[in-house]
Amino acid sequence: MTASRAGFDALHVQDVSRLYGRRRALSHVTLSCRAGEIVGLFGPNGAGKSTLLGVCATMIRATAGRVLYGDREARELGDALRGRIGVLGHDLFLYGDLTARENLEFFGRLYDVPNRRSRIAAALEHARLTDRAGDPVNRFSRGLRQRLALERALLHDPALVLLDEPFTGLDDESAAQLAVRLRALRDAGAIVLMATHDFDTADGLVDRAACLLAGRMRAIPAGSDRLRERYRRALTEASPTAPAASSAFAPGAASARHADD
Amino acid sequence: MTAARRHTRGWWIAWALTLVLSGAAAAAQAPQDDFLLAKPGDIQESLPATPFVFVAYAFAWAAVAFYVFWMWRRLARVEKELAEVRGRLQSPPR
Amino acid sequence: MRVATRLVPVLLVVAVVMLARAPFLIDAAPYESTMGLVQKIFYFHVPSALVAMTSAIVCGIASTVFLIRRRRLADHVALAAAELVVVFGLIVLVTGPLWARKAWGAWWVWQDARLTITLVMWMLFAGYLLLRRFGGAGSEVLAAAVAIFGTALVPFVYWSVNIWRTQHPTTDVVATLPPEMRWPLRWSMLAIFALSGALLILRTQLERGRAELEDAYAAVEE
Amino acid sequence: MTEIIRAAWLIAVKDLRVEARSRELIYTTVFFALSCLLVFAFAFVRGGRPIPDTAGGILWVVIVFAGTLALGRTFERERQTDTLRALLLAPVERPAVYLGKLAAVLLLLAAVEALVVPVVGVLFQAPIARAPWLLMGLLAAGTLGFAAVGTLFAAMLVRAQSRDVLLPVLLYPVTVPVIIGGVLGTRAIFAPEPDFDTARLMLTMLVFFDGVFITIALWVFGPVMSE
Numbered sequence: 001m002t003a004s005r006a007g008f009d010a011l012h013v014q015d016v017s018r019l020y021g022r023r024r025a026l027s028h029v030t031l032s033c034r035a036g037e038i039v040g041l042f043g044p045n046g047a048g049k050s051t052l053l054g055v056c057a058t059m060i061r062a063t064a065g066r067v068l069y070g071d072r073e074a075r076e077l078g079d080a081l082r083g084r085i086g087v088l089g090h091d092l093f094l095y096g097d098l099t100a101r102e103n104l105e106f107f108g109r110l111y112d113v114p115n116r117r118s119r120i121a122a123a124l125e126h127a128r129l130t131d132r133a134g135d136p137v138n139r140f141s142r143g144l145r146q147r148l149a150l151e152r153a154l155l156h157d158p159a160l161v162l163l164d165e166p167f168t169g170l171d172d173e174s175a176a177q178l179a180v181r182l183r184a185l186r187d188a189g190a191i192v193l194m195a196t197h198d199f200d201t202a203d204g205l206v207d208r209a210a211c212l213l214a215g216r217m218r219a220i221p222a223g224s225d226r227l228r229e230r231y232r233r234a235l236t237e238a239s240p241t242a243p244a245a246s247s248a249f250a251p252g253a254a255s256a257r258h259a260d261d
Numbered sequence: 262m263t264a265a266r267r268h269t270r271g272w273w274i275a276w277a278l279t280l281v282l283s284g285a286a287a288a289a290q291a292p293q294d295d296f297l298l299a300k301p302g303d304i305q306e307s308l309p310a311t312p313f314v315f316v317a318y319a320f321a322w323a324a325v326a327f328y329v330f331w332m333w334r335r336l337a338r339v340e341k342e343l344a345e346v347r348g349r350l351q352s353p354p355r
Numbered sequence: 356m357r358v359a360t361r362l363v364p365v366l367l368v369v370a371v372v373m374l375a376r377a378p379f380l381i382d383a384a385p386y387e388s389t390m391g392l393v394q395k396i397f398y399f400h401v402p403s404a405l406v407a408m409t410s411a412i413v414c415g416i417a418s419t420v421f422l423i424r425r426r427r428l429a430d431h432v433a434l435a436a437a438e439l440v441v442v443f444g445l446i447v448l449v450t451g452p453l454w455a456r457k458a459w460g461a462w463w464v465w466q467d468a469r470l471t472i473t474l475v476m477w478m479l480f481a482g483y484l485l486l487r488r489f490g491g492a493g494s495e496v497l498a499a500a501v502a503i504f505g506t507a508l509v510p511f512v513y514w515s516v517n518i519w520r521t522q523h524p525t526t527d528v529v530a531t532l533p534p535e536m537r538w539p540l541r542w543s544m545l546a547i548f549a550l551s552g553a554l555l556i557l558r559t560q561l562e563r564g565r566a567e568l569e570d571a572y573a574a575v576e577e
Numbered sequence: 578m579t580e581i582i583r584a585a586w587l588i589a590v591k592d593l594r595v596e597a598r599s600r601e602l603i604y605t606t607v608f609f610a611l612s613c614l615l616v617f618a619f620a621f622v623r624g625g626r627p628i629p630d631t632a633g634g635i636l637w638v639v640i641v642f643a644g645t646l647a648l649g650r651t652f653e654r655e656r657q658t659d660t661l662r663a664l665l666l667a668p669v670e671r672p673a674v675y676l677g678k679l680a681a682v683l684l685l686l687a688a689v690e691a692l693v694v695p696v697v698g699v700l701f702q703a704p705i706a707r708a709p710w711l712l713m714g715l716l717a718a719g720t721l722g723f724a725a726v727g728t729l730f731a732a733m734l735v736r737a738q739s740r741d742v743l744l745p746v747l748l749y750p751v752t753v754p755v756i757i758g759g760v761l762g763t764r765a766i767f768a769p770e771p772d773f774d775t776a777r778l779m780l781t782m783l784v785f786f787d788g789v790f791i792t793i794a795l796w797v798f799g800p801v802m803s804e
Contacts, residue, residue, distance in 0.1 A: 020492050022572040059662060061803060083668030091659030095591070097598040106591050110584060110667045136598065310392035313457045317396040317450040318378075321403065324449075325550065328442045332557055339564040346571040422800045479750040486747060491738035500733060500797045504726065504751050507793055511754045511786060 007077075007084050007159055008070030009035035011056060011191050016065035018051055018215075025051040027215040028065070033191045035159070038182055040206030041195040042220065042231055047212040049195035050090060053162045056193060057087045069160070083111055086158030088166055092149035096138030100129050100148050103137060104155060111156035123151035126181060142169035150178065154185070161185060163194040167201055179205050199228040211235070359556045366553035373546030380539040393457035396450050398540055402547040403446040404473060408509070410439040410551065411476055414483075415506020418499035427566055428559075430495050433502055434487065435558030437480045439551055444477035472509075479505040581676065584669035588677025593684065595654070602650050602685055610643040610693045618700055632703035633763030636694065637719070637756055643689055644682075644723055645745050648731040651682055656735050671799035679728045686720050703767045711776050712766055718783035719759035723752050725790040733801045755790075758783040 011033045018026040025048045033039045041049050054060035055067060058074045058081065066073055074081055087093070094103050104123055108116045124130045127147040137145060146169045154161065166182075167175050179201060186192055186207075196202050202209075209220040209227060211234055220227070220234045381398045414436035421429035451470045452462040465471060483505065486498045596602055614635070621631045655661035655678075664674045694716070698705035705712060730748050734740040749756075762779030765772040 019569075019573055022569055022576070024573055024576055057666060059666065079668050079670055081668075082666050085666070087663075087666055089659060089662070091662075093660055093663035094658055095595055095660060096658065097595045098591070102594065106587065107663070107667070109587050110664075110669060112668075310457055313393050313453045314395055317453045318399060320449045321399045321446045324442060324446050328438075328554065332554070332561060336557070336561050336564065339561060339568055343564060343568050343571060346568065346575060350571060350575055422797065475750050475753050479747075482743070482747045482750060486737070486743055489739045490734075490743065491736075494737055496801055497733045497737060500729065500801045501747050501751070503797060504793060507789065508751060508754065511789065514754075 007081075008072075009159075009189075009191075010068075010070060011160055011193070012068040013052070013056065014066050014068065016052070016055055016062045016067060018048075018055060018060060019063045024215045026055070026062075026212075029212070029215070029217045031210060031217060033193055035189045035191050036186055037207040038186050038192040038194060038205060040202045040209040040227075041193060041212065042197070042199075042202075042209060043195075043212035048215040049212050050164055051215075052212065053087070053089075053164050053193065053195055056160070057085055057162050058082060059087075083156060084159040086153040086156065086161045088150050088153040088161075088163045090164045092145055093152065094137045094145060094149055097136055099134050099136050100124065100127075100140070101133040103148065104152060107152055108155055113156045119155060123155055127151045128177075143171060143174055146170055147174060147178075150181070154181075159190060161190050161192045161194075163192070163196075165196055166194060167196055167198040175201050199226075199231065203227040360560070363553050363556050366549045366556075370546050370550035370553060373542060373549065377539070377543045377546055380542050384539045385533075385535050393454055396454040398543045399547070400447060400450045400454065401540065402544040403443045403450070404469065405544065406547055406551045407440050407443040407447060407473065407476065409548075410436040410443065410555070411480065411506055411509060413555070414440065414480070414502045418502035418506075422496070422499045422503070428563070430499070431559045431562035431566070432555070433499065434495075434562055435555050437483045437498075437502065438558055439555060440480040441477065441484060442554075443547075443551065444473055444480070447473050448477060476505065476509065479508075581670055581673040584667075584673035585676035585680060588664065588674060589680035589684070592651070592678070592681030596681075596685065602647055602654075603688055605650070606643050606647045606685065606689050607692055609646050610639050610689055611696065613639045613642055614693070614696060614700060621701070627701040630764060630768065632697055632701040632767050634760050635701060636697045636703070636763060637759045639693055639697070640686070640690060640716075640720065640759075641723060641749070641752070641756065643693070644686055644720070644727060645748065647685055647689070648682060648724070648727045648748075649741060649744055651678065651685070652731045652735050661732070661735055665802055671802055672795045674802075675728060675732065675795065675798040678732060679724060682724045682728055683721060686724060687717075690716055690720065704771075707771060708766050708773060708776070711773065711780065712763065714780050715759055715762040715766075715776065715783065718780060718787055719755050719762075722755035722758075722783060722787045722790050723748075725787060725794050726751050729794040729798055729801075732798070754786050755783065758786065 011031075013029055013031040016026055016029045017024065027048075029048070029052060031039070031052075041052065043049055051060060055062050069077060069081060069084075095106070098106065101120065101124065104120045105116070108120055113119055121130075124133050127144075127150070129144065129148060132140070132144070137148065140148065146166070150163075150166060153163075163182075166178060170178060175198070182192055182194070182205060194202075194206070203226060206227075208222075209231070211218045211220055211231060213235065218234050220230050223230050377398070381395055384395070384398070386392060386394070414433045417429045417433035417436060420426065421433060448470075451473070455464050455470070456462050463470070479501070483498050483501050486494055486501060490497060617635045617638070621628050621635060652661065655664070665671065667674075694705055694712075697703050727744075727748055730751075731740075731744055734744055734747075737743060758779045762776040762783070765775040765779070
């Protein structure tokens, strides 16, 4: 396995659009993430966060625009690229009938992870599931599953980590642990892109924040005040009357698109 | 939308009527067709062949005619909608 | 595409003129000795079957191109061809039993390989259309896979059905046709092929129009 | 190549382990097959005796019905927490995923057949022990051809709407050659005067179809599964 961190150190989403029939899930989205930073992706439900993560994970084809891993596209990098991406989806990618250990074992083998045994032991340790490693996953609570799914996604030491709502179902302690884990990933040089609703936990964790609104990218201004306030400001500045509505003809929409980064 | 649908329904009824009428007219004429009577060999057959040939040809024609008609309707609808959307695209948004 | 657009009226005129003349030629053609008048279904039946077969092959090739290149045009052609398979296949499936009822005494004779293979193909491409209609977003890619299978299977279905219906020896009727029958057959064959060509182009354009409509809607939302 | 086989093996073993835990598929499929046989018993038994020459057909119809059910359920299971996507996201070549799922489905169907064939023999007086190897060959080749197309279609329909209905609608016409080969071969074995030459011919035909089906499916799987 040659998948190393050296593969790529930046993710560039360039002018990506994705259409589902007439519906524009993503509209000219541009975003860059560098190694060693955590980028938070905010926005209301159905704004296109999951679609954007799917495009970055090579799961969903962009209708227009391109995604660069380092300086190359997915098609040039081939199957091996998928071995450098770790995805925690909305659905957890776990087999309910298998035990926690068997799930990790299976995906570890599929990704051909080196030092598998010690890695799995460490992953179970991280998820604080060591004593329940032999239980089938469908007996776990949502929070436990979420913890296991995260470790499954990180098992092969990916260079790009894509997380879709990683805090759902986690209690405060687990959320804090997750934040610690993500910081460790960042410090180890991974690119972390995370879609979340949880401003309080994300505040102070993310290095940069962006928000999606009806498939469009809006920058969240950097500042010293709380993330939630800045997010609210980003929404209201764009369309003063109806912040959540998909007002395509809002006067500020065009200018906000270029304000990214 | 309802107006358009009513419009379509009108077409459907007209089409069905034409089919039924032409079919009835053809059925009324078929036995008197001198084509069949002029060929004495056919009369001896246990099962008259004319209805079979007639139905076969009528079906082939009807199927093609229906398909062409349907295609024409779809084309017209798409073009109308396209013109409308393009117009909306060019006019400045409210 | 522009050439194709200009071809449509030409093909349509040719088809209409030839189809208008065809009944007289068919009427003038001699009777077949054992089947008599009913054998004249043949002059529309066989060309329709050939059009259906050709359209199936066109659909398969277009689907292959679409799956590799992801060109929208290829997908539109595939859809148009699949619809032609269903329309002309239906003509074959209705006229065939009418002929069979008179000639063999039964509406449907499973022993006839050609009728059976037409039924299988028709169902396959009807399934293709069902998938595109009800499969939801992205079903055009899935349908392309079905079409590739369908087209690749045509010769095998033909072969296996031939083995299956053992009773009757296969004879290639068209090759041994007397010249008085061959000429009207060729005439109607050409007419129906011209018609189907025009229909194929028109249907492709309809689909392109729909795609443009989707684009326009997406642009409006922008 | 070895990489593909290794990944396919992993996926197949995983499927079997999941099945060994829940046993949902094997139980439901076997009982579905038995229910079909019950229905056929009322349709094809006259005056206390089965209508001659029907056993081969009954056997294959049951296999095809049960196979369709099993295929649908197998991929429904992969849909539950979107694990099919997880498999496609793994850094293995896409055909490996197809082969792994195919192997698992085949093993499941083999288990079902191991039960259904003797039952058909008993209920419909079919001489299943007359040419056991030939019969097994026909069953194996026929099931392989059916499952080869079925796995591809079921996998790609995971993303489609109304997939439950579309699977048989698309699958049955495509697998007509396999059904013809299987039924004719089996019927030739079961006939009062067995015709082993025909059965052998059908077996070669089935093997040939298997080759064609698997080749196309392997080629098509990758492009079709990317969204």
